[in-house]
Amino acid sequence: MPPTLCAIDELLRDSPQLWRGRQLAALPARATGFAALDAQLPGAGWPIGALIEIAPACAGLGELSLLLPALQRCCEEGRSIAFVRPPYTPYAPALARCGLPLPRLLWIAAARDEDAHWAAEQLLREGAAAVLLWSPIMADRALRRLQLAAEAGQACAFLYRTPAQLRSSSPAALRLALSPAEDGVQVRIVKARGGHASGPVTLSLHTPFT
Amino acid sequence: MLWISVLLPHLPVDLREPAPSRALAVTAGIGPHRCLLACNAAARSAGMTAGMDVPAALMREPALELIQRSKADERRALHGLACWAHQFTSDVCLDLARWTLWLEAGASLRYFNGLHTLHAQLKEGLTRLGYTASIGVGPTLEAAAVLSRHRDVLPALNFRELRRVLAPLPLSSLLLQRAVLEQLQTSGLCTIGDLLGVAQASIGRRFGVELTHYLQRLLGERPDPRRRHRMPPLYRRRLDFAQPLEVLEGLLFPLRRLLQEFQGYLRGRDVAVQRLTVTLQHRNSPDTTLQLLTSAPQRDAQRLFALLREKLERTALPQAITRIILTAQDFVAPQIIQGDFFDDHARRDDSWTALLDKLRARLGPDAVRRLGLRDDHRPENAWCIAAEDQADLTAACNHPADGPSAACLPDRPLWLLQPTPLASLPLLLGTPERIEAGWWEGEDASRDYYLARTAEGARWWLYREVGTKRWFLQGLWA
Numbered sequence: 001m002p003p004t005l006c007a008i009d010e011l012l013r014d015s016p017q018l019w020r021g022r023q024l025a026a027l028p029a030r031a032t033g034f035a036a037l038d039a040q041l042p043g044a045g046w047p048i049g050a051l052i053e054i055a056p057a058c059a060g061l062g063e064l065s066l067l068l069p070a071l072q073r074c075c076e077e078g079r080s081i082a083f084v085r086p087p088y089t090p091y092a093p094a095l096a097r098c099g100l101p102l103p104r105l106l107w108i109a110a111a112r113d114e115d116a117h118w119a120a121e122q123l124l125r126e127g128a129a130a131v132l133l134w135s136p137i138m139a140d141r142a143l144r145r146l147q148l149a150a151e152a153g154q155a156c157a158f159l160y161r162t163p164a165q166l167r168s169s170s171p172a173a174l175r176l177a178l179s180p181a182e183d184g185v186q187v188r189i190v191k192a193r194g195g196h197a198s199g200p201v202t203l204s205l206h207t208p209f210t
Numbered sequence: 211m212l213w214i215s216v217l218l219p220h221l222p223v224d225l226r227e228p229a230p231s232r233a234l235a236v237t238a239g240i241g242p243h244r245c246l247l248a249c250n251a252a253a254r255s256a257g258m259t260a261g262m263d264v265p266a267a268l269m270r271e272p273a274l275e276l277i278q279r280s281k282a283d284e285r286r287a288l289h290g291l292a293c294w295a296h297q298f299t300s301d302v303c304l305d306l307a308r309w310t311l312w313l314e315a316g317a318s319l320r321y322f323n324g325l326h327t328l329h330a331q332l333k334e335g336l337t338r339l340g341y342t343a344s345i346g347v348g349p350t351l352e353a354a355a356v357l358s359r360h361r362d363v364l365p366a367l368n369f370r371e372l373r374r375v376l377a378p379l380p381l382s383s384l385l386l387q388r389a390v391l392e393q394l395q396t397s398g399l400c401t402i403g404d405l406l407g408v409a410q411a412s413i414g415r416r417f418g419v420e421l422t423h424y425l426q427r428l429l430g431e432r433p434d435p436r437r438r439h440r441m442p443p444l445y446r447r448r449l450d451f452a453q454p455l456e457v458l459e460g461l462l463f464p465l466r467r468l469l470q471e472f473q474g475y476l477r478g479r480d481v482a483v484q485r486l487t488v489t490l491q492h493r494n495s496p497d498t499t500l501q502l503l504t505s506a507p508q509r510d511a512q513r514l515f516a517l518l519r520e521k522l523e524r525t526a527l528p529q530a531i532t533r534i535i536l537t538a539q540d541f542v543a544p545q546i547i548q549g550d551f552f553d554d555h556a557r558r559d560d561s562w563t564a565l566l567d568k569l570r571a572r573l574g575p576d577a578v579r580r581l582g583l584r585d586d587h588r589p590e591n592a593w594c595i596a597a598e599d600q601a602d603l604t605a606a607c608n609h610p611a612d613g614p615s616a617a618c619l620p621d622r623p624l625w626l627l628q629p630t631p632l633a634s635l636p637l638l639l640g641t642p643e644r645i646e647a648g649w650w651e652g653e654d655a656s657r658d659y660y661l662a663r664t665a666e667g668a669r670w671w672l673y674r675e676v677g678t679k680r681w682f683l684q685g686l687w688a
Contacts, residue, residue: 057666058667062669090624091625091626093592094621094624102581102596103580107578109577109579126562127565207669209639
């Protein structure tokens, strides 16, 4: 490349006023702990103060392990994490083994879905670092409320949904579809605010299967 | 000594809040002797005054609502108020018959940053409790009481000022029998100054030694020993409703008032509560009891009210409420949050515990769970729901090795399921893990655990009971 072109290229790269289509926006985010995934996400991690939708194809393909490195970081910061209305019992020995201090975990077993939403919102607003919510909600309004609560508390709101629900629109900042992979999980970014669509990423997880 | 006298001139009607816009009066006596004891603002503006005959009052205002006086209610209210007042001073005196309360302020003036601030705080607190009060300040109890009957009188901070302040006030402000007052007035004495100008010996001769003693107590020339109000070691406050409350909204105002009073009591004793009982009584149904348990010691009326409200909204009331009782008996040292200029960590913890209380109040005490470990080989017994104890949280985080250490734990799936019988088997992987335990408890579990992968790609954890062909799914590697 002639030297003048190199200089122009350098100038363009360093200029903060210029945004290029392939570039990811620098949003506040929390590293996921998976370098391959971080590279695809704006801000290089789970967006902070935002709603994140995760839609696994079925239960038991690594949908929780995907969050563990980030959750562990939250606990190290001295903040709490809440599981709101999980479909099964979060198994304490496995969580402790993964390095999550159990006293920092909160399990909210709300009987009704509205109560679960309310609890998730309250937790997001009042200082939980991350809230994991399992809910069949479809209403746009409820999603918006979660997004606002996450913004107010500068927390990460992870909402677990079904793949079919990804077809409808949502105010979430990040939407991921998960499918099984040989020694881990395959992540497809359906929507990323401040980013762009890219091919699926395969992440390897530490399970006794590998 | 400096006494603040709090006179509640409309006590009986103040108890009948929330203030109705229509004219209301509380009456005393029966039959022809029935007369008005106190009137609310609407009745006063219609020209009713205390002491008026009931027929005369009804003639002027036919819509006037009349309620018979309840001395017991007044007594309970004054005792409750005295408990509340202990937050300002440790010396509180009470005169039930005169609807008056005295607070010794001389010792706590510096703490409250002067009389003006103390006066303002007292006044604001009383208004919040729903009382109309008039306040007087003087060096003796009786002087403060006299001054509290006048709105625009300056406080008398010492005995020299006292004579000057008292002098222009009318004789009717004194605590005198009607006959004595009339006699004095016909003798040409109009003001307190006139009376104090007369030689005490001659007053004693004509009106009895009681009057001279009273005047001496007024001026501080004679000791005035009074029994101090003592705070009860257990708190119990009862509130009766003249008309049973049908709707929940009607209960919120009196409840807030009760908790405000309770907050004053807690501050006065410098304690906090973790356990509080509110009993709602009905005419023909068993009582409704609300137990409030907070995770951290609490003494803020606002917070307690918010928690109780959550609880109340989820309680079905069988009938209208005739009485509400607030009781507390276990008191603990309060957690005072000191403001830190650089770190708001403590404040954050405080709002976090408040949140947990809120969640528990709405979702039920068992819905908010923390996880714990148990030393057991059977997967379903290797975990437990930990007892909630906020005080241990920080300690537990610093020493996570409570029970089995995290590093020694076997590799386990993140989701645990109730063992579900399987009809068909997915693809099994690797070698089984044998778990045999519980035979010493008569719950013999002898199982071979396998990893498996389903056709959809999910990772399962399943077991076969040894010696049988029954398979169960117990975990998911989520």
